[in-house]
Amino acid sequence: MPTSPSSSAQAAREALAARLREIRLDAGLTGRDLAVQCGWHPAKSSRIENAKTAPSDADLRAWCEACGAPEQAADLIAANRTADSLYVQWKRLHRTGLRRIQESYVPLYEQTRHFRVYCSSVMPGFLQTEAYATALLSSVADFREAPNDVADAVAARLARSHVVHDGARRFAMLVEESVLRYRIGEPEAMAGQLGYLLSVMSLPSVSLGVIPFTASRTLWPLETFNVFDDRQAAVELLTAQVTVTAPGEVAMYVKAFVELQEHAVYGSHARSLITSAIDALG
Known part of the structure; x- marks a missing residue:
């Protein structure tokens, strides 16, 4: 049996976090650079990217905007909501x-x-x-x-x-x-x-x-x-x-x-x- 009852949800969150990291790297930004552009504490970027903090819709829009990829925000928001619905x-x-x-x-x-x-x-x-x-x-x-x-x-x-x-x-x-x-x-x-x-x-x-x-x-x-x-x-x-x-x-x-x-x-x-x-x- 699964090791955790919420393992499917966690796997979905980790997949979303990996996509966010790829978007940041493609934009040539460090986690600190991203945090500055979004007006966040640097730790927030790290926690989102490591699937320790679930991002809000606004967080995802800000992330994509800072990385020059606003067109990806809608898909990411949908994926985030799907992950949230699993548990x-x-x-x-x-x-x-x-x-x-x-x-x-x-x-x-x-x-x-x-x-x-x-x-x-x-x-x-x-x-x-x-x-x-x-x-x-x-x-x-x-x-x-x-x-x-x-x-x-x-x-x-x-x-x-x-x-x-x-x-x-x-x-x-x-x-x-x-x-x-x-x-x-x-x-x-x-x-x-x-x-x-x-x-x-x-x-x-x-x-x-x-x-x-x-x-x-x-x-x-x-x-x-x-x-x-x-x-x-x-x-x-x-x-x-x-x-x-x-x-x-x-x-x-x-x-x-x-x-x-x-x-x-x-x-x-x-x-x-x-x-x-x-x-x-x-």
């Missing part, structure tokens, strides 16, 4: 509520044809019922002290889940058995959610595996992650959402998914685990 704190994403982040995934979902989903703590978002999603997102809003727009966020989550039923995509989903047992919401909500899992397993586009508590493991339970068409992975941490785009790192998540699949059970065995979880609700 984003939930606090920042949820500052205006939860609905907007639910809706922001729609373009990616519409473009993706093959989804790999691994969940170790909660039900896959694609498969959540209204009652389960309401209980879960209410907890999220409370814990992260986000504006309470849970009803709208749940509606947006359910609306984007239509992709599971349109038949144009493939969904390979894995859940740890613990996901079936963790009680999110009232027992009735959990029973409804588990019952929905049983019904969705019959969809031809869905492959749902459950990794039993008793599985003899070669790979430990991981953080929840999604892989989209081998192009991108999304990883959910407690404090941040990580977008992984470096091909080598995406390949590691695909490798982990394939290995986790070997621990899972499917069909009647998976159904029996789900049914057992329903019975345990009493």
